[in-house]
Amino acid sequence: MIPRILIVSDNSDARSKGLAARLSRRGAAVVTAPLAAIAFDTESPTGFSIPGFDGTLPDAVLVRSISAGSFEAVTRRLGLLHAFDRLSVPVWNSAQAIERCVDKSTTTFLLKNAGLPTPPTFAVEGLAAAEEIAARELTLSPLVLKPLFGAQGRGIRLIRSLSDLPPTEEVNDVYYLQHYVARAGPPFRDFRVFVCAGEAVAMMSRRGEDWITNVNRGAVPEQVSGHGEAELAKLAVAAAAAVGADFAGVDIIPAPDGALQVLEVNSMPAWSGLQSVVAVNIADAIADALLKFLADRAKAARPVRPHRFVAPANS
Template sequence: MTPRILVVSDNSDARSRGLAKSLRQRGAIAVTAPLAAIAFDTGRLSGLAIPGFGQRLPDAVLVRSVAAGSFEAITRRLGVLHALGRLSVPVWNSAQAIERCVDKSMTTFLLQNAGLPTPPTFAVEGRAAAEEIAERELPKTPLVLKPLFGAQGRGIKMIRSLADLPAPETVSEVYYLQHYVPRAGPPFRDFRIFVVAGRAVAMMSRRGEDWITNVNRGAVPEQISGHDENELAELAIAAANAVGADFAGVDIVPAADGSLLVLEVNSMPAWSGLQSVAAVNISDAIAEALLKTVADRAEAARPYRFASPANS
């Protein structure tokens, strides 16, 4: 039976179109829809109404993006992903993995809990608690303030003194503070490794004049040289496993002493910059791995057939 895959995306960007194309080239039917369009509906056998699927459920779901919205809207959308998982539909990435990665404090907790190298990090509520952390840690190193929920380098700020701490209302009362990792620069460099189904399929170095080395802020993607790619791959795979992600973009920074530290794990990663230097088509890699999962599940569900004994 032809597998039917739901690609969850809130806009028809190049990456979403590429994923749908890669799935179709491999014989699947790909339907793209935003989570906002999927309804809980107790009149349906599954309890969900999914555009393009009628009474059927998809054979798998591939989450490209979840749009911003109110707390209630995001809770409902993630609830849809939780429901699909409860209905035994493979969801890449699962609601739980997305929640773990979107919340940077949980990501760093899971990385540290898995024994992976990551900078000392603190997430507290209220200005007084943030000042206490800053007073204790700033004599050792500058701190990096990041939005708890944020991406692509937006809202990141270097904290060198108490005066640099923003007002509580600008950070929703939550201060996520991480030791700055000193490294050579400018230019500054770090790494993005793309992991799919437990395999590092692509990686790049990002070079920028700014210490925040996101491609959308002007950093240049380059092929990696002068570092052990196997070490980077092993660390990235372990980080993706720590948060339970089927595919992920893992950000790794080299410290001045040559050690590697995991900064973030992105469960809905972009890969335009990475694709420009990658030897593989990343959409193809995701599609192949997802469809293999679907095929393996279908094979496991088939009843065993025993050969009839030969006539004597």
């Protein structure tokens, strides 16, 4: 049986095309569509109207990206992913995992709850509450203010005094404050580990002149050198499991004493920078893992034939 895969992507970028090509080479039938093009349809046998599926369901959904939109639009799109799960269609990553990772406060809560090292973090509403937190914590460490739903290093600020806190309208009245992890620099370094199906398949260090070491901000991806790969891999796999992600990009930073701390888990990660410094093909790794999951699932669902008892002949 040919597995039919729906790749959810809001733009036809190289990563989405690469995933589709590698799944197709392995015998899968692939359709790529944005969630905005998929409709709830109670007149359909499946409850959906999905481009390319003609009233049927895919065998799996692979979420590459979800574009920004109104609160209503994003809620509907995530609702589609929840509905696929309700119908037992595997979704990588699930709506729940995406929601957990998009909201940084939930990510850090789950990391800490799982016993993983992550910097002290506080998420509050209102400037007065933020000032109370900052007045106490700034005696211990500078703070990093991050947009709750931000990505790729956009909107991050270093808070060294109460006057550095922005007005509420600049942060939608939500202040996510995290202890700054001091590092030697410039250049500054941290790590990105790509996890898929419970395995760390690739990792890189990022070197930048800015303390915000995102590749899209000019940081340079480099191969991980030294003897810390096993520890990075173990920590990244545990972080992905803590948020329930089937695949993820995990950002890890070394503290001054050398101890590693998890900063973020990205459920819709880019990997062009990472791919440039590792031998493994990341799209291949995702395609192989997803198809193996579907094959194992189908095998487990097959009914077991009862053993036929044959009585021994009378002697």
